Amino acid sequence: MADHTLPHNHGEHLNTELLIDNIAKTEDFQIVADLFKVLGDNSRVRIFWLLCHCEECVINISSMMDMSSPAVSHHLRQLKSYGLITSRREGKEVYYKSADTNQAQLLHHMIEQVIKITCPEA
Template sequence: MPGHILPHSHGESMNTEHILHVISQTDNFQTVAESFKILGDPTRIRIFWMLCHCEECVINISAMMDMSSPAVSHHLRQLKSAGLIVSRREGKEVYYKAADTEQSRLLHIMIEQVLKITCPGN
């Protein structure tokens, strides 16, 4: 796309070539859209936020969320497939927590900024 000329100039100086290059990387934007789609459900946002602060099993998450274990498991599967949470098995119990990734940390911060809440213990 070198030498790409926009049909309408607003007189602003911008790096059009760089912007065009970045927006042409549709896979990157798809990844972001999928993350937001996963967090498009308020229950998943609540579960994700909680797991940013503690490691819990399905039964305890179900009790805290006042939901059935199968319903919580459904949300956990989606969060895990998006890479936002991880799990570990200890005997028969599976424990979940937020993934230690930049994406999870940024989404955690964003949720707290939007809701104007702080981490427990802060």
């Protein structure tokens, strides 16, 4: 790879080549942009935060959110498709909770930091 010289030298001592290599990976950044699109809906963020604190079925989530079950199911599908939540079936009931991943935990903490709320006591 050839050295990349920037038009302006501001005196920083950054590893410009590494930065340029990383920002060229547009597919990786698209994944993040798509995730932020999913989180661009207030209801999905609220449902995700709720599921960080409890495991619930669609009916109970609907009641807590004051939303229809089909609307909640739509939001749950989107959150699940990005790996933010998981589900398990018990008989006819499906229960949802936040995924046990670093990404989900970081998002949970970020939400609480941004809106200055704390986890409810168990």
